[in-house]
Amino acid sequence: MRLPVFSPKFTAIAALVGLINxxxxxxxxxxxxxxxxxxTDPVEECTAYYYAPVTNALDxxxxxxxxxxxxxxxxxxxxxxxxxxQSVPTNIYPHGDIYGDWNDTSYNxxxxxxxxxxxxxxTTPKLSSLPSDIASIPEPETMGYGFDDGPNCSHNAFYDYxxxxxxxxxxxxxxxxVLDWPYExxxxxxxxxxxxxxxxxxxxxxxxxxxxxxxxxxxxxxxIKLVLGVTPTCWRPPFGDVDDRIRAIxxxxxxxxxxxxxxxxxxxxxxxxxxxxxxxANYDNFIAKAGNGTFDSEGSIMLTHELNNFTMQTAxxxxxxxxxxxxxxxxxxxxxxxxxxxxxxxxSLPTFSEYVAGTTTTNSSGSSNSTTSSGSSTxxxxxxxxxxxxxxxxxxxxxxxxxxxxxxx
Ligand SMILES: [Zn+2]
Numbered sequence: 001m002r003l004p005v006f007s008p009k010f011t012a013i014a015a016l017v018g019l020i021n022x023x024x025x026x027x028x029x030x031x032x033x034x035x036x037x038x039x040t041d042p043v044e045e046c047t048a049y050y051y052a053p054v055t056n057a058l059d060x061x062x063x064x065x066x067x068x069x070x071x072x073x074x075x076x077x078x079x080x081x082x083x084x085x086q087s088v089p090t091n092i093y094p095h096g097d098i099y100g101d102w103n104d105t106s107y108n109x110x111x112x113x114x115x116x117x118x119x120x121x122x123t124t125p126k127l128s129s130l131p132s133d134i135a136s137i138p139e140p141e142t143m144g145y146g147f148d149d150g151p152n153c154s155h156n157a158f159y160d161y162x163x164x165x166x167x168x169x170x171x172x173x174x175x176x177x178v179l180d181w182p183y184e185x186x187x188x189x190x191x192x193x194x195x196x197x198x199x200x201x202x203x204x205x206x207x208x209x210x211x212x213x214x215x216x217x218x219x220x221x222x223x224i225k226l227v228l229g230v231t232p233t234c235w236r237p238p239f240g241d242v243d244d245r246i247r248a249i250x251x252x253x254x255x256x257x258x259x260x261x262x263x264x265x266x267x268x269x270x271x272x273x274x275x276x277x278x279x280x281a282n283y284d285n286f287i288a289k290a291g292n293g294t295f296d297s298e299g300s301i302m303l304t305h306e307l308n309n310f311t312m313q314t315a316x317x318x319x320x321x322x323x324x325x326x327x328x329x330x331x332x333x334x335x336x337x338x339x340x341x342x343x344x345x346x347x348s349l350p351t352f353s354e355y356v357a358g359t360t361t362t363n364s365s366g367s368s369n370s371t372t373s374s375g376s377s378t379x380x381x382x383x384x385x386x387x388x389x390x391x392x393x394x395x396x397x398x399x400x401x402x403x404x405x406x407x408x409x
Pocket of ligand 1: 148149198202238239
């Protein structure tokens with residue numbers, strides 16, 4: 001085969017185009033939900049990207065990752081708080097501080113007047129106006145499957161695995177993470193996972209003033225609404241730190257409090273306080289209980305996270321064992337037959353019986369604001385379209401640059 005002979009000028013131009021394409025592949029940032037979902041290198045997954053709807057709305061939120069307060073010019077938040085505050089008890093005071101330092105508090109754990117879960121594991125409020133927390137689930141031999149602290153920017157391998165297994169879960173998202181990683185949040189809802197709130201900045205909720213605790217919840221659900229187009233109706237307190245004062249604020253915002261019965265302590269492995277082996281032992285213990293009939297009359301919830309590579313890899317490693325041990329693994333909302341998981345009515349979850357019969361998603365309209373996503377059934381093709389679109393963008397850019405270069409030389 002005779003190779004064409006290129007002029008030095010053409011070779012220089014081709015090399016330049018090659019360089020542009022090289023850069024677009026290896027130093028790029030994500031341009032869409034589908035594009036982000038296709039990245040496999042965790043470092044590249046966590047390269048910050050620009051998403052205009054978030055950038056344009058940042059003035060309406062507290063500083064990301066900082067403890068929240070109501071913005072002084074946020075009239076909607078202020079009026080919502082004015083309504084809710086009337087049903088928040090004023091005789092329950094903040095416990096310690098928002099960093100979980102309770103050294104100076106003298107709480108009577110025995111009488112547990114505030115139903116403070118952190119001290120007593122209380123889930124039935126002392127205030128009769130409040131519903132009980134969800135700690136177990138009514139379906140026997142069933143695990144309410146869910147993960148806290150997302151969306152994690154490097155969760156693609158984990159979410160790919162869940163997609164392969166056609167397994168849906170309840171994702172407890174931190175508001176600050178949602179604004180940092182909107183495409184990752186979109187992927188979760190578009191693949192059929194249930195979204196609950198996990199506060200704005202992930203601090204100990206009973207340490208906040210009532211108004212600031214409201215802000216922690218209010219801005220987390222506002223972030224989810226901004227990015228996903230839906231308003232959650234469930235939340236989980238970071239560290240499980242909840243009492244009747246915080247429950248009343250959550251109730252005022254229409255948020256069901258979801259806690260857990262078992263803790264994998266996967267979140268603590270990275271701190272070095274416990275070993276991986278201890279986390280595995282916690283999983284094994286939970287699985288053993290499923291095997292010995294502990295959950296024969298009522299299902300259960302274990303605390304697990306999409307916090308880091310270890311917690312996600314451990315979830316993948318243990319998924320087949322959990323599937324074997326339990327009859328069903330379902331999102332918490334599905335276990336509760338909560339077919340309308342959000343305030344907005346254009347999104348639904350399957351009933352428990354529908355889910356276990358194989359209908360793991362019922363939503364077809366899609367809810368996120370992503371322009372490249374719709375229902376879960378089309379998320380893969382959306383990804384492909386997005387990737388194609390990105391390639392076209394790169395090529396167009398290269399062609400424009402090439403034109404300038406040719407004119408210049
Ligand atoms: Zn958490």
